[in-house]
Amino acid sequence: MTTTSPHPDDPAAEFARRTDPHRRELLAYCYRMLGSAHDAEDLVQDTLLRAWRAFDRYDARRASVRTWLYRIATNVCLTALDSRTRRPLPSGLGAPDEDPLTPLEYAPEVPWLQPIPDAWLADPGQVLAARDTLRLAWVAAVQHLPARQRAVLILRDVLDHSAAETAALLDTTPAAVNSALQRARARLADAGVAETRVTEEAADRQVVDRYTAAFEKADIGALTALLAHDAILEMPPVRTWFTGRDRYAGFMTWVFAANGTDWRVLPTAANGSPAMAAYVRHTATESYRPHTLQVFDVADGRITRNTVFQDPAVLTAFDLPKTLPPAR
Numbered sequence: 077m078t079t080t081s082p083h084p085d086d087p088a089a090e091f092a093r094r095t096d097p098h099r100r101e102l103l104a105y106c107y108r109m110l111g112s113a114h115d116a117e118d119l120v121q122d123t124l125l126r127a128w129r130a131f132d133r134y135d136a137r138r139a140s141v142r143t144w145l146y147r148i149a150t151n152v153c154l155t156a157l158d159s160r161t162r163r164p165l166p167s168g169l170g171a172p173d174e175d176p177l178t179p180l181e182y183a184p185e186v187p188w189l190q191p192i193p194d195a196w197l198a199d200p201g202q203v204l205a206a207r208d209t210l211r212l213a214w215v216a217a218v219q220h221l222p223a224r225q226r227a228v229l230i231l232r233d234v235l236d237h238s239a240a241e242t243a244a245l246l247d248t249t250p251a252a253v254n255s256a257l258q259r260a261r262a263r264l265a266d267a268g269v270a271e272t273r274v275t276e277e278a279a280d281r282q283v284v285d286r287y288t289a290a291f292e293k294a295d296i297g298a299l300t301a302l303l304a305h306d307a308i309l310e311m312p313p314v315r316t317w318f319t320g321r322d323r324y325a326g327f328m329t330w331v332f333a334a335n336g337t338d339w340r341v342l343p344t345a346a347n348g349s350p351a352m353a354a355y356v357r358h359t360a361t362e363s364y365r366p367h368t369l370q371v372f373d374v375a376d377g378r379i380t381r382n383t384v385f386q387d388p389a390v391l392t393a394f395d396l397p398k399t400l401p402p403a404r
Contacts, residue, residue, distance in 0.1 A: 091131050094141045095124060102149050104197050108209065108230050109153040111163035111219050113192040113393055119156055123149040147245045150231075154223050162219035163189040165212065165383065166310040166317040173316050176326030181315040188312035189216050191371050191385060193394050194345040207277070207348025209234045212371060212383050215347070217267040221260050228253055229260040277350075280374040284350040285343070287372070287379060291354065294337035300325040304378040311368075311384040324382075340364045340400050346371045353391070355400050364400040366391050 102123060106116035126148050127134075134144060164186065189212060197210075208214060209230075218226055227246060231237040232253070239250035239257075246253070283302060290298035303321045310317035318324055338357040345351055351371040355364035369390055373381040385391070 087131065091128055095127060095145060098142050098145050099124070100197055102145060104192075104206075104210065105146070105149060105230065105235070106153055107192050108215055108218060108234065109223075109226055110156065110160070111189045111215050112187075113190050113196065114389070115156070115160075116192070117196075119149065119152050122152050126152070143241070143245075146231075146235075146237075150227055150245050154227065157223040157226075161187060163187050163216070164219065165189050165216045166312055166315050167308060167319075168216055168220075169315060172308075172319045172323075174323070176318060176323045177330055178316060180311075182313055183315045184313050186313065186315075188387070189219065190387075190390055190393075191346040191351070191369065191383070194348060195395075196393075197348075206234055210348040211373060212347050212349075213373065213381060217264055220267065221263055225256045225260040225263075228256040229264070232257050233261075279377070280372075281343075281350045283374045283377055283379060284352065284372050288341045288343065288352050291352075292339050292341055294332040294339065296325055296329055296332070299328060302379050304375065304380045307379055308381040309384070310381075311386070313387060335367070338364075339367075340403060342396065342400075344369070344394055344396075346394070349373060353394065353396050357402075358399075361399075362402055364402070366396055366398070369394060369396075 099120065102120050103116050106119040106123075107113060110116055110119065123145060127145060130148075134141070139147070165188070169186075191212060192210070218229065221229065224246065228242055231242045231245060232239070237245070239253045242253045243250045287299060287302050290302065300321055303324055305321050306319055307321055307324050308317065308319045309324045309327060318327055335356050340355045340357075342353045342355070343350070344353055346369070349371055351369060353369050354367045356367045357363070358365045367386070369385045371383045371385070372379055
């Protein structure tokens, strides 16, 4: 087979030049497949290592570098999924709790879905163009699909590959791809996430900014006014979750009673959605320590979902300050 050889003087530099522009979109792809930011990082590294080992055999006449990398990444992800269970959110494991004061049920043994920092992904324009397929609820729903259906859905509906291109990546036929896509879309429709929504990112951020201000003041009334009537609050690694404005507000009343009302908040972004890092004052040092990362869904000017993470590994991934000084 005739190959297009990398630059003979510096193959590593030529490899980096060709592959680096695709690194972040590969990360988003692997994240959608696995539901774990850290696993996605590892799989992208594995993809690039395999690509480097095969770079002297790469033929640009047969496939673009991007297509070639996606083929490798798809195989890497499918292999990884052979030995991994799906990553759920609490709302995917059972009914909501009725009493906002019910004891929290921790389940650290569950491989929970993780958020991914927007800073890890492609440039902001690319993130927002596909933000609905990065939302935690969408990624959690996709986790219910068999691995190959998952790959077909993402390649076709998110990355806009043709049936023929997708079939080539998966070593199958366009007819099989179209059949798998139909089944995947039907399962997502059953989960209520088939239709993506067009939102204004700046408007969503404004709603979350108002929520942030109310949170820092521990103002339950102002928080409640920003919630949709069926707002969801879930908190992995806690199985306990709530739906409904009143239960959400009741739980937040308990949070402020248990942790105090002195908080600071840093805005951030995850999964193409507005997010915030909440810090609570530590009495002994007077400084503020990380408490949770909260990722929001917003629709029609109201918060429809708040997914709250306490896992130290998640907080570390967002490169948050370890402490904040008292507000001046």
